Amino acid sequence: MTQGPSLIPGLFYDDPNAAVEWLAKAFGFELRMSYTDDAGRIGYAELELADGVVAIRQSRGHSPHDLSPRGIDTTNTAHVQVAVHDVDAHHARAEQAGARVVEPLSDKFYGLRSYAVEDCEGHRWTFESHLAGPAPEERRWRRSEGRG
């Protein structure tokens, strides 16, 4: 039998329907699975991007402690990192959709180009691509250590 990923992190949203729509528009996620009640409200959804999957859960659905950052001054207790093919294009798409970038797009010394962003309810995400070659810091470090 075929199987999906063995790890699926879940995030709580006050409005899962709006979150599914927003995450598709701003971040390019595609629906993998969802179910709704009589009123069409999503109780649970899974979204995918390439081979990654994230679950969207109703805040306060099963426990009063399941909170969206929106209700707690955008306090985060988790951070999701996502590798994308073209982080510049992703960044442009997110900004276009009105996402709040909290760490600008830049090359990192550890060989990634990335930016951090808040979604529609204040969850923080990092999107990143591998740099084609070493970042300037890494090049300097390699030179100074006689490694390059």
Place this chain on the structure above:
Amino acid sequence: MSQRVTVSTRVAAPPAEAFALFTGEIGAWWAAGAVRGARFHGELRFEPGVGGRLLKTVGDQAFEIGRVKGWEPPARFVFECREQGEPAGPCTEVEVRFAAAGAGATRVTLEHRGFEALPPDHPARGGLAREALLRLWGRCWTERLEQAKACVERVRR
């Protein structure tokens, strides 16, 4: 709106081909994701076109899963969905939609809906609360779509 489960995936074939495989080879992907631990056996086939039947054959016994309610290749098909042993009367329905998604690829979205039509003691509920039932169907259809995706890739290789 209605109580519904939606699952979606991308397959590496254009819509017309995906539609033909999803309908013509329904037994090959339906066998995945048996609910409630049931082992799937038998063969499945569609009688194409509105009013046709989705039939399950086990040995010399045939069972009608449901009637075809929509048949619009390559965009969508809809059928009633009963499990073996369920009474006539209200049942759920399944719609499968095919949308072109880039060169030679299709986004396939499956919607299983109408659970609110089933009375609380209906055998299709298996005694489960709404959310547990929908969650199980969600997993079942996810596995079936994964299987279908693998089928499409096998056939096209």
